[in-house]
Amino acid sequence: MASTSWASSWVHPAGSVIIITGAGSGIGLATAVLAAKQGYKVAAWDISSEGLKKTIEMAGEFASSIHPFTCDIADEAAVNTAMAETAKVGTPMMLVNNAGPVAIGGKGGFMDMTAAAFAMVHYPTTAFLETKPPKGASIVNISSVVGPIFGGGGPWYSAAKAGIFGFTKNLAASLKGSVRVNTVAPGGPIRTPRNSKFIDDGGFNSILERNPTGRPGQPEELANGIMFLLSPAASYINGHMLPKVSSTWPSPVPNVLTKGFTREPFSPYYHTSSPSGSFAITHPSSPFIAFHPSFSLITGPNPKLDIIASSEPALGGDGQPFAHEAGVWVEETQEVWFTSNFVTDDAGEKGVKVSKIRVDALERGRQIGRSWDDVVLSSEAEIVNANGGTMFGKEVLLCVQGRGMEVPSGLHLISPVAPYSSRCILNNFHGRQFNSLNDVVVLPPPCSSRFTSHPQTRRSDLHYDPHTTIWFTDPAYGFAHGIKSSPNLPNQVYCFNPTTGDVRVVADGFGMPNGIAFDHEGRTCYITDTSAINGDGKGTWTVDSSKPSTIYAFDVVRPPHGADLTACGPTLRNRRVFAYVDSGVPDGIKTDTNGNVYSGCGDGIQVWNKHGTLIGRIVLPPSSAPSKASQLNEEKYKARGCANFVFTPGGRMLIFAEDRIYRATLGPGVEGLFV
Numbered sequence: 001m002a003s004t005s006w007a008s009s010w011v012h013p014a015g016s017v018i019i020i021t022g023a024g025s026g027i028g029l030a031t032a033v034l035a036a037k038q039g040y041k042v043a044a045w046d047i048s049s050e051g052l053k054k055t056i057e058m059a060g061e062f063a064s065s066i067h068p069f070t071c072d073i074a075d076e077a078a079v080n081t082a083m084a085e086t087a088k089v090g091t092p093m094m095l096v097n098n099a100g101p102v103a104i105g106g107k108g109g110f111m112d113m114t115a116a117a118f119a120m121v122h123y124p125t126t127a128f129l130e131t132k133p134p135k136g137a138s139i140v141n142i143s144s145v146v147g148p149i150f151g152g153g154g155p156w157y158s159a160a161k162a163g164i165f166g167f168t169k170n171l172a173a174s175l176k177g178s179v180r181v182n183t184v185a186p187g188g189p190i191r192t193p194r195n196s197k198f199i200d201d202g203g204f205n206s207i208l209e210r211n212p213t214g215r216p217g218q219p220e221e222l223a224n225g226i227m228f229l230l231s232p233a234a235s236y237i238n239g240h241m242l243p244k245v246s247s248t249w250p251s252p253v254p255n256v257l258t259k260g261f262t263r264e265p266f267s268p269y270y271h272t273s274s275p276s277g278s279f280a281i282t283h284p285s286s287p288f289i290a291f292h293p294s295f296s297l298i299t300g301p302n303p304k305l306d307i308i309a310s311s312e313p314a315l316g317g318d319g320q321p322f323a324h325e326a327g328v329w330v331e332e333t334q335e336v337w338f339t340s341n342f343v344t345d346d347a348g349e350k351g352v353k354v355s356k357i358r359v360d361a362l363e364r365g366r367q368i369g370r371s372w373d374d375v376v377l378s379s380e381a382e383i384v385n386a387n388g389g390t391m392f393g394k395e396v397l398l399c400v401q402g403r404g405m406e407v408p409s410g411l412h413l414i415s416p417v418a419p420y421s422s423r424c425i426l427n428n429f430h431g432r433q434f435n436s437l438n439d440v441v442v443l444p445p446p447c448s449s450r451f452t453s454h455p456q457t458r459r460s461d462l463h464y465d466p467h468t469t470i471w472f473t474d475p476a477y478g479f480a481h482g483i484k485s486s487p488n489l490p491n492q493v494y495c496f497n498p499t500t501g502d503v504r505v506v507a508d509g510f511g512m513p514n515g516i517a518f519d520h521e522g523r524t525c526y527i528t529d530t531s532a533i534n535g536d537g538k539g540t541w542t543v544d545s546s547k548p549s550t551i552y553a554f555d556v557v558r559p560p561h562g563a564d565l566t567a568c569g570p571t572l573r574n575r576r577v578f579a580y581v582d583s584g585v586p587d588g589i590k591t592d593t594n595g596n597v598y599s600g601c602g603d604g605i606q607v608w609n610k611h612g613t614l615i616g617r618i619v620l621p622p623s624s625a626p627s628k629a630s631q632l633n634e635e636k637y638k639a640r641g642c643a644n645f646v647f648t649p650g651g652r653m654l655i656f657a658e659d660r661i662y663r664a665t666l667g668p669g670v671e672g673l674f675v
């Protein structure tokens with residue numbers, strides 16, 4: 001009798017047939033028992049007849065739903081025989097490829113063990129598909145966090161588990177939804193018969209110390225995830241990997257280090273040195289470092305980081321910091337606009353250039369040493385020392401820092417196509433000059449009455465709405481760089497309505513307000529404070545690690561329904577610390593449609609979820625990897641930081657690292673906000 005506690009939308013019809021390999025113990029046993037309780041006929045395949053007897057025993061009152069088949073899953077003929085016998089029970093609708101070679105204590109060569117691991121997925125899958133499973137059929141392959149997400153477990157085991165996920169993706173794509181195929185990747189560890197002795201002997205202690213639940217997972221907890229992916233409730237999930245691990249395993253940073261360790265504020269965490277001169281923390285083997293398993297949902301299974309532009313002399317460049325700020329995706333031209341740091345022209349004049357690049361520049365035949373183009377602006381435009389930017393409708397909106405008192409700081413709109421006509425839309429606060437505008441973002445009004453309680457910020461077609469507002473930061477970095485006079489206003493954040501002309505201060509109390517962004521609902525505003533680094537205006541820059549290197553979050557409060565929107569606008573309330581950055585300062589800041597927050601920092605890109613939990617980093621590696629801490633002051637070993645970056649369609653991101661532009665290829669589901 002099927003349990004009555006299962007809603008029909010979460011299970012297939014009672015009596016549907018499910019095949020579970022390796023059903024005689026551990027995860028397979030737990031899944032078989034749960035499937036029987038859900039009303040399915042369970043074809044339990046295992047090489048051990050004794051194990052299958054235990055499965056039937058554990059099923060209790062649902063034992064009659066278990067149909068045992070003794071079978072060597074790595075033997076193609078045995079699998080075909082088991083499938084023929086299973087067909088007598090009914091046409092199978094679900095398959096769980098759980099069986100695999102012994103990982104801990106197992107013996108065998110690399111080729112033999114990987115071949116066996118792949119065979120134990122391939123043979124049952126092929127036989128299952130030949131039965132022509134009915135509509136709604138699904139396969140779940142059991143992999144491991146070892147391989148597709150983290151390293152470890154031995155070469156053959158890691159390779160096999162990564163390969164299983166690759167097999168899953170390929171099969172899911174080829175079947176085009178006629179049969180869904182997904183992967184569950186256990187870890188943490190899970191207390192299966194194979195793992196239990198190793199767990200009890202302390203073999204997993206270092207992992208368990210970093211496990212937030214403080215214990216190993218149980219096979220029954222894995223079974224729940226497996227049955228969900230097989231169910232109708234997961235009908236739109238295909239080719240996906242579900243990590244089942246309660247930890248940031250393995251943790252990149254130990255909670256306790258040997259006494260005497262030290263690290264500079266702008267260096268990455270893995271440059272922490274010990275008194276002996278060695279590194280106290282293991283260097284990452286990949287630029288994509290997970291601090292929480294959810295980071296894999298951002299990176300996808302095969303993230304990539306490559307260089308698409310460089311001014312390095314070795315590539316024929318002049319070595320100048322051509323890629324520093326802004327990062328504006330222009331849909332019309334399929335280009336990204338960006339601004340340089342201060343560079344010196346042929347006449348010896350110091351200033352900032354505006355440039356543009358295509359994301360596919362290299363694929364279109366451009367060379368890394370000259371894959372971008374400078375934007376030649378009219379001298380009359382007075383776009384002097386531009387910095388941050390965004391899109392406003394179909395025009396590029398840039399923050400201009402200006403020069404001295406003669407060229408005021410302001411907001412300028414530029415056409416993204418030649419001859420790049422431009423106009424200034426704001427350059428004063430009631431007759432007083434701004435300090436040096438740094439970063440800017442647009443906040444559209446709610447898309448419609450439907451979104452009054454859940455306003456969206458993704459509608460660029462609302463940029464010209466009379467109630468759209470432009471928000472910008474105004475730190476005194478122009479003075480720090482020596483291009484502006486002494487600050488004329490406090491370091492503040494402003495809101496500007498270009499329709500009414502209203503400009504007002506919305507936040508103060510910052511040392512140096514820098515980056516600004518809204519979440520995808522327009523409910524939260526994030527502002528960075530980078531006062532840990534400052535300049536005296538004469539070329540000397542200092543780092544004061546006692547000052548903020550912090551991201552603050554604010555609630556966005558919209559005017560009440562029925563209010564005169566020409567007389568009031570959105571405000572900020574409830575200032576709070578969102579995150580403190582351990583490496584460098586949080587400069588540019590962006591969000592994605594899942595609520596994650598990204599910032600350019602001293603080690604690359606750091607990523608937090610909406611709760612302020614650091615979930616991962618994209619670190620920018622040095623030109624050469626140092627072998628000892630004493631090498632860190634040498635130029636080629638210094639880690640690269642990032643001032644700003646930009647999302648582009650298709651799960652890609654361009655990262656500006658002064659003399660380089662990196663292109664990060666992330667998961668296809670990652671969608672950044674372009675406002």
